[in-house]
Amino acid sequence: MLATLENQLERLAHGGHAALLTQTRQGIEKEGLRVSPDAHIAQTPHPRGLGSALTHDFITTDYSEALLEFITPVHDTPAEALAFLNQLHAFTYRQLGDEQLWCASMPCEIPSEEAIPIAEYGSSNVGRLKHVYRQGLKYRYGKMMQTIAGIHYNFSLPDAFWPVWQQLEGNSDSLQAFRSAGYFRLIRNFRRYGWLLLYLFGASPALSASFMAGRSHSLEQLDPDTLYLPHATSLRMSDLGYSNKAQADLQICFNHLDTYAESLHRAIHTSHxxxxxxxxxxxxxxxxxxxxxxxxxxxxxxxxxxxRVTQSGEKPVHALMHRGVEYVEVRNTDINPLLPLGIDNAQADFLNAFLISCLLGQADDLDERECGLVAENHARIVNRGREPGLLLHSRNGERPREELAEQILDKVLRTAELLDDIKGGDAHQRAVQAQRDKVANPELTPSAQVLNALRESGLSHSEWVLEMSRQHRSSIEPQLTADTADRLQQAAVESLDQQAELEAAPAPDFADYLADYIAG
Structure with a gap:
């Protein structure tokens, strides 16, 4: 990958096109539970002051009525996306009363699945469909795993990049096909090397004991109310609570758009x-x-x-098939409870350099054997990622974690150097160096820092996260600007009006609506 990457970077630079790599587009989606003052999942409805969870552009809910989801618009820089995310937090805090916004991926105290309220979206057909879908998740997988929260990082390169790269590659496909193939190239390399992100940014090595109540597991006891694994990085990304043989047998192919769409289409049309x-x-x-x-x-x-952004009533797989890939969504990012927003600018700068490196890296497909090795590396990292002497699979057999991590970071550094040369400063190179430090010293990883903070506090996981949540609220809430407050208040009112209009409009019976949707 390194020779391929260096060649691609050099070609772009010599052609005067490397500046296009600095024009990334990014947006952030972040989930977070509303919790009561005693760290239990909130039983209250979605706050009306936040608007309609069905129609609001920036503030909605995920699985549970208590599981908020913030969605930033697409921004030209990570800093702008994070600034908007900050304002969404600050505005939301004003609507929460004595509730808190949980600042960790693994959930708060949940006494039983009955305590998890499924999200409600009103009486319109589209609102009912969203609710019934979540009922299906309950029956298929149970409600507990659906309370786990994370951060999704949406990434794309500017439209102007693709014809330039296509010409350098000597490719004669349609521009849409070439762009989609490029994003799948990124995805293939992300799957190869994404374990490193779990090591560097995983922040869920422990969880509340209530999460595993009544279920067998191999976790250790940190205190009477906290379970953990001593070298885990991201229990959120492990198989805890997620047992789905049907999905395990899907074998979704991530090599090319047509095979990906075909395998997904088959899964949503095959009865189980x-x-x-x-x-x-x-x-x-x-x-x-x-x-x-x-x-x-x-x-x-x-x-x-x-x-790809869908049109009204359009299914995601159809949007991809008809108009191609528009961006990639990175979904393996834990919420770091040590950071006010759960993610910071240095992490986003590194992600951008990493993703560009994946895009311009090796172009070969993943075969069945390599997919198996990718899955095994993932399992080792999430459960044992900081274990001394840990070995991971490579094309040259098993190698030490540190050796493989440094090889990937060498590649990302080449990209970081070029980005900094163009933009000025050394932000991307400093972001890479911070990750090298974590490879050299696992105690610097967020997962190790979380465990150390838990031990030093003498608190349970839920007690400690609640205290961190309060601290983050105190630092962020005063930062709400008057302009943003007005904008988000207006958006909330408009979203409620939009939901009311949907519910008042003539509509077919839900059974007919559902049949048409499934058949589409």
Missing amino acids: PAYEQIGIKVDGHYRQLNTNVLQIENEYYSDVRPK
Whole structure:
């Protein structure tokens, strides 16, 4: 990959086009539970002051009524995206009363699945569809795993980059096909090397004991209310609570758009016997949208996804097939409870350099054997990532974690140097150096820092995260600007009006609406 990457960077630089690599587009989606003052999942409805979770552009809910999701617009720099995310937090705090916004990926105290309220989106057909989909997740996987939160980092390069790179590559495909192939090249390399991000930024080595109540596990006891693994990096990204043989057998292909779309299309149109036993509508109540392996595309979980903004009523897989890949969504980012927003600018700068390196790196496909090695490396890192002497798979057999990490960082550094040469300063190179320090000293990783902070505090996981959540609120809430407050208040009012209009408009019976949606 290094020779390929250096060659690509050199060609872009010599052609006077390297500045296009600095014109990245990024947006951030961040989830977070609302919790009561005693660190239990909130039982209150989505605050009306935040607007409609169905129609608001920036503030919605994920699985649970208590699981907020912030969505920034696409920005020209990571700093701008983070600044907007900061304002979403500050505005939301003003609407929470004595509730807190949980600042960790693994959830707060949840006494039982019955305590997890499924998100409500009103009486319109699209609102009912979103709710029924979540009912299906409950019946298929249980509600507990759906309370885990994370950060999604959306990344793309400017439109002007693609014809330039296509010409340098001597490619004669349509520009749409070339761009989609380029993003899948990024995705393939992300899957090869994404384990490094889990090591560097994983921040969920421990969790509340209530999360595993009544289930067998191999976690150790840190205190009576906290479970952990001593060298874990990201239990969020492990298989805890996520047992889904149907998805494990899907073998979604990430090599090319056509095979990816075909395998997803097959999954959302193939009935699964276990889900047939659940039923669709039982005693007058919908349990799931259908009995297929996937109810909709979003049910398939992966650590990176090809994405395109959809049109009204359009399915994601159809948008990709018709108009190609527009951006990639990185989904393996934990919320770092030590950071006010869960992510900071240095991490985003590194992510951009890493993703550009993946895009311009090796172009070969992932075969079945390599996919197996990728999965094994992932499992080793999330559960044992900081273990001394840990070995990981490579094309040259098993090698020490540090050796493979340094090889990847060497590549990312080449990209970082070029970005800094163009933009001035050394922000990207400093971001890479910070990651080298973590490779040399695992105690500098967020997962180690979280465990050390837990031990030093003498608090349980839930008590400590609650205290950190309060501290972050105190630092962020006063930063809300008057202009942003007015803008978000207006957006909340408009979103409520939009939901009311949807619910008042003539509409087909939900059963007919659902049948049309599934058939589409």
